[in-house]
Amino acid sequence: MxxxxxxxxxxxxxxxxxxxxxxxxxxxxxxxxxxxxxxxxxxxxxxxxxxxxxxxxxxxxxxxxxxxxxxxxxxxxxxxxxxxxxxxxxxxxxxxxxxxxxxxxxxxxxxxxxxxxxxxxGILWQDKIIECVRANAGGSDALYGVGGALDGLSESAKCRYLMEYLKRMKVFSRNAIIKDWEKTLGISSYPRLMxxxxxxxxxxxxxxxxxxxxxxxxxxxxxxxxxxxxxxxxxxxxxxxxxxxxxxxxxxxxxxxxxxxxxxxxxxxxxxxxxxxxxxxxxxxxxxxxxxxxxxxxxxxxxxxxxxxxxxxxxxxxxx
Ligand SMILES: [Zn+2]
CATH class of the missing domain: 3.20.20.370 (Glycoside hydrolase/deacetylase)
Structure with missing residues (x-):
């Protein structure tokens, strides 16, 4: 009120x-x-x-x-x-x-x-990251290829780190990296967010x-x-x-x-x-x-x- x-x-x-x-x-x-x-x-x-x-x-x-x-x-x-x-x-x-x-x-x-x-x-790259991190909860962070940078971070802090990491890449390179994650995690579709x-x-x-x-x-x-x-x-x-x-x-x-x-x-x-x-x-x-x-x-x-x-x-x- x-x-x-x-x-x-x-x-x-x-x-x-x-x-x-x-x-x-x-x-x-x-x-x-x-x-x-x-x-x-x-x-x-x-x-x-x-x-x-x-x-x-x-x-x-x-x-x-x-x-x-x-x-x-x-x-x-x-x-x-x-x-x-x-x-x-x-x-x-x-x-x-x-x-x-x-x-x-x-x-x-x-x-x-x-x-x-x-x-x-139905989804943009930054939300694909959130979905990938969610799907990988409890799994190894080695998947993301950023060394120990994610050690001890909460799920949302991991997402923010990975968004910053991928943000300034050319769209072609960014998409290729996310595709690799999807393949490893077995993600073939996402919920529609857009x-x-x-x-x-x-x-x-x-x-x-x-x-x-x-x-x-x-x-x-x-x-x-x-x-x-x-x-x-x-x-x-x-x-x-x-x-x-x-x-x-x-x-x-x-x-x-x-x-x-x-x-x-x-x-x-x-x-x-x-x-x-x-x-x-x-x-x-x-x-x-x-x-x-x-x-x-x-x-x-x-x-x-x-x-x-x-x-x-x-x-x-x-x-x-
Ligand atoms: Zn925008």
Whole structure:
């Protein structure tokens, strides 16, 4: 049950925010990945349904919640509450089963950035790792080929280590390694964790925006320019075919502008592919001076207090 004094406080903050706490009139975009049935160590930064519901109740009182396209094109309001956009990365199925009913309840729209390989296969590489570690519970860690790095770690810490280990490999090498694990563990299929084509179509028809996120969720700075072009185009073509309209919003996988993309190459590549706005994962607000193809966002829900403090400092502009 949401505390009414919290709602009252958030409404006061909303009224004051534009002039007192936000004199430069900056806007913000939040990003989520999943909305969970119950908290999970494997997805520590994702809210449960109840937490998401409570968060939206407060945010709606404090901000004017608009689509990312409206926010990116108008940038600020001179009067009233600051603008806020809501986005989801990757295309998890619980965005449809868990987040959508809450968004409908609050009358809010969001943008869903989807890596289309997940739509086709039902699972992305990082969740295959979780399934492999689960299937190998009690077995030998020698399988993963990382020496003693996993000794004494919990199952979720092993998953996080292996995700970091594979994250910056080219998609071809990463897939080959995971295939080897699957073979040894006898895994031939996975549960569907990602949105189906039909669910994406419903989200779009309900007035939510669908955005691009590459096909295989590749980090752009890791792959060759030709492979990145193919990843962007393949993803855009698949999603446009599903929803029957053009995409103009993109978000960079992993998304740090200094490490995960080349700001001299990839924004232009996205423009050539037909995108108008692209979002990073660099914590920060969006002002009139922000680059259309390098728009900041932030994670609103970090359970780790160190990360939460670090994120707040970055939003305030104290650290890069
Ligand atoms: Zn992503």
């Amino acid at each position: 949401l505390d009414m004094s919290l709602l009252f406080l958030s409404s006061l903050i909303g009224k004051a925010a534009t002039f007192k706490f936000n004199p430069s009139g900056r806007s913000g975009v939040l990003y989520f990945h999943r909305v969970l049935d119950k908290p999970s160590d494997n997805y520590p930064d994702d809210p449960t349904i109840d937490e998401f519901d409570e968060l939206l109740s407060v945010l709606k009182n404090t901000f004017t919640i608009v689509s990312l396209k409206e926010l990116a094109s108008t940038r600020q309001v001179s009067r009233g509450k600051p603008l806020l956009g809501i986005s989801f990365d990757d295309g998890y199925r619980d965005n449809f089963t868990n987040a959508l009913p809450v968004l409908i309840k609050h009358g809010l729209k969001a943008t869903f950035f989807i890596a289309s390989q997940g739509t086709e296969e 949105l189906t084509r039909e669910e994406i179509k419903v989200l779009s028809n309900e007035g939510h925006d669908i955005g691009g996120h590459t096909h295989n969720h590749v980090i752009l700075s890791v792959e060759s320019q030709q492979d990145v072009k193919n990843e962007i185009t393949r993803n855009k073509d698949i999603l446009e075919e599903i929803i029957g309209r053009k995409l103009d919003l993109f978000c960079y996988p992993n998304g740090h502008p200094s490490f995960d993309l080349d700001a001299d190459i990839h924004p232009e590549m996205l423009r050539e592919a037909g995108y108008s706005y692209a979002f990073t994962t660099l914590d920060g607000g969006i002002g009139k001076d922000s680059d259309d193809m390098l728009l900041s966002r932030f994670l609103p829900h970090r359970r780790n207090s160190h990360l939460r403090a670090w994120s707040s400092a970055k939003i305030m502009g104290e650290v890069a």
